Amino acid sequence: MNHNPRQLQLLAHVREHRSASVEHLAEALGVTLQTVRRDVQRLAEQGLVARFHGGVRLPGSTVENLAHTQRESLNAEGKARIARAVAAQVPQGCSLILNIGTTTEAVARALLQHRGLRVITNNLNVAAILCENPDCEVIVAGGVVRARDRGIVGEAAVDFIRQFRVDIALIGISGIESDGTLRDFDLREVKVAQTIIAQAREVWLAADQSKFNRPAMVQLATLDQIDRLFTDAPPPEPFPALLQEAQVRCTIA
Numbered sequence: 001m002n003h004n005p006r007q008l009q010l011l012a013h014v015r016e017h018r019s020a021s022v023e024h025l026a027e028a029l030g031v032t033l034q035t036v037r038r039d040v041q042r043l044a045e046q047g048l049v050a051r052f053h054g055g056v057r058l059p060g061s062t063v064e065n066l067a068h069t070q071r072e073s074l075n076a077e078g079k080a081r082i083a084r085a086v087a088a089q090v091p092q093g094c095s096l097i098l099n100i101g102t103t104t105e106a107v108a109r110a111l112l113q114h115r116g117l118r119v120i121t122n123n124l125n126v127a128a129i130l131c132e133n134p135d136c137e138v139i140v141a142g143g144v145v146r147a148r149d150r151g152i153v154g155e156a157a158v159d160f161i162r163q164f165r166v167d168i169a170l171i172g173i174s175g176i177e178s179d180g181t182l183r184d185f186d187l188r189e190v191k192v193a194q195t196i197i198a199q200a201r202e203v204w205l206a207a208d209q210s211k212f213n214r215p216a217m218v219q220l221a222t223l224d225q226i227d228r229l230f231t232d233a234p235p236p237e238p239f240p241a242l243l244q245e246a247q248v249r250c251t252i253a
Contacts, residue, residue, distance in 0.1 A: 006031065007039050008078070008209060012236070014049055016213045019057035078208045078232035079103050081253035083110035086170065086206055086230050089251075092116050094167040097196045098126045100151035100189055101172025103206045105129060111136070120164055122157050122192050124150035144188070153188035161195045169200030173207050175214035180223040180242045183216035190218045202227045205248075209233040223248055 003011075006029060013028055014020055020028075026036045040056050043049045049056045083106035090096065093116030098104045100123045108129040111117065115135040121127055122141040130136045143157030171193055174184045182205070184190050197203050205226045212235055223246040229235075230251045235243065243250050 003043075003077075006035075007043060008233075010036070010039055011043065011048060011210055012212070014056055014058060015210070016236075019052075019055060021055040023054075025056070076106075078253075079106045080110075081232050082206050082208060082230045083107040085251050085253035086204065087111050087114070089204075089228075090114060090117075090168065094118075095120075095164075097121065097161065097164070097166050097169045097200060098123060099169075099171045099193050099196055100146075100149060100153075101206075103172040103208060104170060107170055107206060118166075120161065120166065122152040122161070122196075124152065141192075143192075146186075146189075151189060153186065153192055155191075157192045158195045161192065161199055164199055166200050167202065169196045169203045171196060171203065171205055173205060173211055173220065175216040176207060176211050176223075176239070177215060178213060178238055180246065181219050182221045182223070182226075183214075184218050184220050185216050187218050190220045193220050197221055197225055204228045204230065206230045209235075212236055212239060222246075 009029060010025060013025065022033055022036050026033045029036065040049060040051060044051045049058065079102065082103060086107045087110035090111060092114055095118045097120045098108060104123060105125045108126040111130065112133045117136040119130055119136060120139045120141065122143065124145065127138050127140045130138050141152050141157040141160045143152040143154040145152055173182045176182055203226050207229065209232055223242055226248050228249045228251065229243065230253060232253050234252060
């Protein structure tokens with residue numbers, strides 16, 4: 001399910017402030033109380049926010065991610081734009097590693113017309129998508145399959161990925177905090193992603209606007225380990241300066 005720009009702005013505001021009253025959101029967004037209440041109701045039904053009397057807060061914590069189906073619905077149109085922008089920059093005939101996440105799955109769909117790709121992944125959804133491209137060789141990491149999103153994690157996956165050196169690592173992330181750290185929720189997933197970064201000549205991060213200022217428990221990397229960022233809206237403060245300092249090339253889809 002797609003969300004309009006106002007709803008995405010509401011989500012970003014709640015993520016930044018952790019909670020907010022309906023009156024504050026109406027003033028911040030420049031809309032009526034009734035409009036905010038409708039948006040909050042819709043987002044709460046999708047599990048993206050939690051309602052309390054007179055306001056709204058984040059539904060979860062720093063230790064658990066949203067369900068895969070919820071993440072698929074969150075800003076699907078923005079993720080599709082990001083995916084098209086990434087695919088436009090991926091050369092024909094190159095090697096890639098794609099990790100776990102709904103944004104990397106969107107990128108996989110955008111690569112279905114590419115030729116001569118060799119893709120390594122620890123994401124069974126990515127593998128299933130790219131197997132539809134007869135000009136793409138798909139190599140799947142071994143390890144423990146996480147039932148909730150079909151991600152492959154664990155030491156076996158780490159050892160498998162260490163065998164390769166690829167042109168591009170395309171990674172997703174759960175959150176980018178204001179200190180420039182990239183964070184996720186599952187230590188096993190993070191260990192695999194850190195190995196993916198280490199085995200790539202270039203590291204591209206695909207992250208929609210909902211990931212900025214979103215907290216998560218485990219540090220995966222820092223912005224200075226990233227070469228390119230693909231996102232769907234101008235990053236909020238303080239990220240423009242952080243990206244410039246880290247020499248990350250930012251593409252806004």
